[in-house]
Amino acid sequence: MNQDYIKPDSWSIIEEGFESERVKSSESLFSIGNGAMGQRANFEEEYSGPTFQGSYIAGVYYPDKTKVGWWKNGYPEYFAKVLNAPNWIGINLLINGESFDLFKCTEVKDFRRELNMKEGWYERSFVATTPEGIDLAVKVVRFLSIARNELGAIKFDVELLNSDATVVFEPYIDSGITNEDANWEEKFWKTLDVSTRDQRGFITSKTLKTEYHTTAFMQSQVFKNGHLVPVEASEVLFDEKISFRYSLDAQKGEKITLQKFGGYVTDMNHKREELVSAAANVLEQAVSAGFDTLLNEQKNAWSKIWEMADISIEGDVKAQQGIRFNIFQLNQTYLGEDARLNIGPKGFTGEKYGGSTYWDTEAYCIPFYMATKDQHVARNLLTYRYNQLDKAIENAKKLGFTNGAALYPMVTMNGEESHNEWEITFEEIHRNGAMVVAIKRYVDFTGDFSYIPEKGLEVMIAIARFWQQRANYSTQKDKYVILGVTGPNEYENNVNNNWYTNYIAKWCIEYTIAAIDSVKNEFSQDHDRIMAKTGLTAEELARWQEVAEKMYFPYSEEYKVFLQQDNFLDKEIIPVSELDKTQRPINQKWSWDRILRSCYIKQADVLQGFYFFEDHFSMEELEKHFDFYEPLTVHESSLSPCVHSIQAAVLDRMDQAYKFYLRTSRLDLDDYNNEVKEGCHITSMAGTWMSIVEGFGGMRVVDGQLSFNPKIPNGWEAFSFKINYRNKILKVNVAPGKTSFSLEGNEAIEILVKGKAVKVEPNHLVCV
Known part of the structure; x- marks a missing residue:
């Protein structure tokens, strides 16, 4: 059963009614970010119910030691993970000396959350009765500034409804935090300095091992009925925490407000010795501007983003809400100005997947950022991988590859492989192909071939070298085969001749050879430089060519389809429609052994190849493969429904295309996979954008020309x-x-x- 508590609204995500069992899910859905930092929608005040605390800083990570009971050569030594950063949002509330806690209130009424996507702010409001019988109305507004990306702001209103009381606000920052997903219960942070100055608090910490230095900071002001009150705060300093205490006597009906400014400065952007002064400067400017001015800045900044990125749908509010939520989260996660950063699969909404970079960026995200921003943003994403080429070569070398062959990591923060599951780390090598697909998409869309001689060709040569070495000649087949792999469909491990992997390997080699010829003809100086740097010879090119020309592809004469892998038809073929619904999702109900022996597909695999290389196949071939594989697909990867939506639209099956679109766009809002409490699926959200633009809009680049084949789902008035x-x-x-x-x-x-x-x-x- 999918969740359905999010109210349909075209510009906002809205929850009404307080249910403690859905707090963690809402913490994910109402997350906010500004590309440089982000946070789950945790309550500011104390909360003793189930919660998942999370504040994150882009680019700051920790190498958590891999936890396995055995070791093999080449195994990654650590799992890189984004860290739960020092908490700056905390504001304890005390009424007549008693700590306020929603989980302990005797009654909670009119509870409402709103994430206003149009303007970029999050609001929570409710009326509650404390165990002592005091009724109060609370409204909290919070945002992370797009215009000033080291700053966040909170406005916390409390109104006494049935009695006078002493209201105490205790805003704090706390660096004594842990990660939800720590392997060894290790501490990730060391607090270096805790200090206050002029009613401002600063905590400077560093990450262990990676040595990122950050200063978390805060400053607060108190208002009564909208007027600033000059309350002198008492301060309490601990080893890892600072809190200020503001106490006011309030009468029934009076509104007491705390405005808090806070955030992070890091040594990625400032000298370490200047972090506190940089933080003080951010606070000085914030307080000088004031909450309302900062909020207006925020609205204007988001207005500019939406001006370009919005997709409007008329006549279907749930579809509209879904696509805007996806576009909003993508922009909260990554804005494209810093080539050191990338897009984690959960963004700033949780810790699963470590906040690291996956092949999702190249396979799904680049088209969105390229089309809704400009080409330098996509170039930054490509440059991120170029800058990590030496590490990719090192990764391949650890596995026994030579001569500058590169294997890009499945999961990384700095270019080193840091995924800790054997079948993915060593076998899911198809990710190498996505690097080259992204370069081709960039060149086709922007017309900017210059990226290839400048940077791209070196990456492509290193990847082609990997494919040539990874394939081996089968005398039995008189073909080149690729053995022991996992394709995008992770429900088949250690298989031989995964069709998608073999196909993308062949294509990468051929595209690289063609690019070398183009660079030789048009950029001869770059060609000579690259050939000298890589030592590429005519003999090596001939070996590549042979592998590409003689690549083996498993095929069924009976079904007239390419097979997922050599032994796919040894499985019992039972469509998903015949699976008992109580057995779904199978990744939560079945053993891994049972999944691997089944015919069920986690995500598009052969069809992923048909999506990337659509112009290589006829409509009849697409239809045949779609009809064979889609009924066997359980879509338990967030990356699956969007590809199927696009292909269903190509095949004019608009009802099916719409169903898949709704599933990808509302994957988190409706919690299809029953896991949203762990965070949202950010990278698959780019696939949702593709479902509309490439699926319903039919947008392609054909021989250097922009092309459309528009279609519209039933019931939509326009999009x-x-x-x-x-x-x-x-x-x-x-x-x-x-x-x-x-x-x-x-x-x-x-x-x-x-x-x-x-x-x-x-x-x-x-x-x-």
Whole structure:
């Protein structure tokens, strides 16, 4: 049973009614971030019920020692993880000396949360009765500033409803925090300095091992009925915590407000010895501006993001809410200005997957950032991998590969492999292919081939070398085979000749050879530099060519489809529709042994290849493979429904495409996989964007020309989106029977619509 407590709304995520058992799920769904830091929607005040505390700083991580009972050569020594950072949001509330705790209140009424995605703020309000019988109304507004990405702000209102009382606010910062997912109960942080100055608090800490230095900071002001009250706070300092105590006597009906400013500065952006002064500077500017001005800045910053990134859907509020939630979370996680950062699968909403970089970025996220921002953001994501090429070569070397072959990690923070599951670390090598797919997508979409001679070709050569060495010649088949792998479908481990892996390996080699020729002809100096640096020879190229030309692909003559892997048809083929619903999700109900022997597919595997290389296959081939594999797919990976949605749209199966779209867009809001309490699925949210733009909008780049084949789900009145194609901003509006295009700027563009050329002039609406 999926959850259904989130109220449908086109611009907000809304929860009404207080249920302690869904607090952890809501902490994920109402998370906020600004690209540089983020936090789960934990209560500011004390809460003794089930909760998952989480505040995170982009790029700050810890190498937690891998926990396995055995060891093999090449096994990663640690699992990189984003760290729960010092907590700056805490505000204890005491009423007549008693600590306020929602979990202990005798009654909670009118509880409401709202995450306003249009304006970028989170609000929580309720009326509660304390065990001592005092009724109070509370409203808390919180945001992390996009305009000032080291700063967050909180406005905490308390109104006494049935009696006078002494109200005490105790804002604090605390560096004595732990991770939910610690392997060895280790401490990840060491507190270096706890200090106060002019009613401001500062805690400087460093991460152990990685030595990131951060200063968490805070400053607060108290208001009565909207007027600033000059209350002198008493301060309490501990080894790892600072709190200030503000006490006011309040009468029934009076509103007491604490405004708190806080956040983090790190040595990624400041000198270590200047962290406290940098934090003080952030606070000085924040207090000088004031909460309301900062909130208006926030609204304006989000307005600019939405101006380009929004997808509007008319006639389906749940679909609209779903896509905006996805776009909002993607922008909260990564804004593209810092090439040192990347997109973790949970963003800032939880600790699962360690907050590290996966192949998801290249396979799913780059198209979203490329089209809704501009090409330098996508270039930053590609540069992230170029900067880690030496580490990728080192990773391959540990596994026995030579001559500069590179294996990009499945999971990383700094380029080293840090995934701690054998079948994924060593076998899920298809991730190497996604690196090259991302480069091709970037070049096709932006027209910027210069990335390849500047940086991309070195990455591509190292990856091609890996594929050539990883394939081995089978005398029995007179073909090259790739043995002992796991494809994107992680419900088949250690298989031979996974079709997707073999196909992407062949394609990577061929694309690299073609790129080398292009660079030789057009960028001869770069060509000579790269050949000298890599030592690539004609003999080696010939070995690559042989592997690509003689790659083996398992195929069933009976079903006329490529097979997931050599022995797929040895399995008992029973469609998912015949599975007892009580057995789902199988990853939570079945043993791993049983899953591996079953025919069930976690996510698109063969179909993932058909998605990436759509123009390599006919419509008939796509239909045949979709009809064979989709009925066997349980979609227990967040990355699965979006690919199926796009392909169902290509096949004109709009009801099915819509069903998959709704599943990917509301995966977390409706908690399809019963795990949202661990965090949201950020990287798959980019797939949701693709479901609309590439699926329903039919957007492709065909021979250097932008192309659309628009379709609309039943019941939708219209949908629209914008894309930045080669610095031209095109708006597309699709309605039943009619699609219109408008163009910003000064230069016309010629596009294809259902295969026919259409010229769009600036500031002129073109209807097709």
